[in-house]
Amino acid sequence: MNIKKTFLLGLLAFPFVAFAEPSVLKVKKIKPKSSTKYINAVHKEIQTHNKSLAGIKYAILEGMLTTRGYKWAFEGEGDGYILARFDYRGDTNIMRIEYNTELVQLKYHKAWGDYVCKKLIDDICYKNSRGYYNYIKNLRHSIAQQIDRL
Amino acid sequence: MYKVLFLIIAISLSISAQAYEDRAYKRPVNTYHYVKNVESLLTSAVSRDNWTLVKQENGSFGAKISHKSYLINVSFIEGDGTIALHLDSVNRVDCGKSCKVDQEQVDYWLLRLRRSIAVELTLIVKKAAMKEYLLTEE
Numbered sequence: 001m002n003i004k005k006t007f008l009l010g011l012l013a014f015p016f017v018a019f020a021e022p023s024v025l026k027v028k029k030i031k032p033k034s035s036t037k038y039i040n041a042v043h044k045e046i047q048t049h050n051k052s053l054a055g056i057k058y059a060i061l062e063g064m065l066t067t068r069g070y071k072w073a074f075e076g077e078g079d080g081y082i083l084a085r086f087d088y089r090g091d092t093n094i095m096r097i098e099y100n101t102e103l104v105q106l107k108y109h110k111a112w113g114d115y116v117c118k119k120l121i122d123d124i125c126y127k128n129s130r131g132y133y134n135y136i137k138n139l140r141h142s143i144a145q146q147i148d149r150l
Numbered sequence: 151m152y153k154v155l156f157l158i159i160a161i162s163l164s165i166s167a168q169a170y171e172d173r174a175y176k177r178p179v180n181t182y183h184y185v186k187n188v189e190s191l192l193t194s195a196v197s198r199d200n201w202t203l204v205k206q207e208n209g210s211f212g213a214k215i216s217h218k219s220y221l222i223n224v225s226f227i228e229g230d231g232t233i234a235l236h237l238d239s240v241n242r243v244d245c246g247k248s249c250k251v252d253q254e255q256v257d258y259w260l261l262r263l264r265r266s267i268a269v270e271l272t273l274i275v276k277k278a279a280m281k282e283y284l285l286t287e288e
Contacts, residue, residue: 064272074271
């Protein structure tokens with residue numbers, strides 16, 4: 001298999017991660033859409049108050065392991081992001097937790113089962129079942145708590 | 151030309167997504183450079199759901215479990231910065247009239263085993279991150 005083929009197969013196997021960069025969330029007015037409250041509960045940026053990158057990475061991992069109800073597992077990492085995975089009762093979610101020295105933000109990466117996003121814009125999930133927002137808000141909350149403790 | 155290419159990519163994506171969904175446990179766990187002692191990681195991981203770690207003749211590791219009349223044997227395939235699960239055998243014993251293997255149930259148990267490995271890995275990655283954090287704070 002030549003290099004071109006290997007590269008193309010690699011592209012098919014994984015979603016693109018063009019720029020792992022968190023940003024301030026501005027919820028768009030579109031339809032269909034879950035409530036803004038739900039979208040913010042999962043995807044709203046977390047202020048880090050200029051903590052060190054090493055500290056933020058540690059806080060994210062600690063937050064994953066101490067999420068209320070269910071531990072999130074490390075699925076991979078790259079420059080400025082960590083992939084966190086949730087497998088529960090046949091449903092799988094992989095969130096991409098993007099971070100820099102100012103912000104941390106959860107982005108939708110991939111899902112199987114009931115939590116596949118029905119309306120995805122810039123990796124922010126605008127329409128999904130209530131379970132998606134309920135489970136993942138706990139992860140965001142847990143990470144925010146750990147960052148506060150740094 | 152572009153339409154054909156688009157169609158091929160769409161079909162491939164659909165097939166690969168379905169395959170992963172059906173056999174999610176097969177997706178390798180990315181360990182990168184974090185795991186120095188595979189045996190220790192696997193020992194902790196398998197014990198979470200009462201699997202037993204088995205050291206195979208070639209030095210690699212496997213695991214077995216006897217649960218709800220199922221006897222399951224798996225191997226751990228170590229790659230370059232990855233650990234993958236391979237189902238070696240599944241049999242049912244003392245199962246009465248119906249001894250059919252429920253593959254969906256087996257897949258669920260194997261996915262739980264994969265998750266246990268990933269959770270143990272998360273603890274190791276967190277420990278490494280904490281070490282780095284403490285060094286930067288000094």
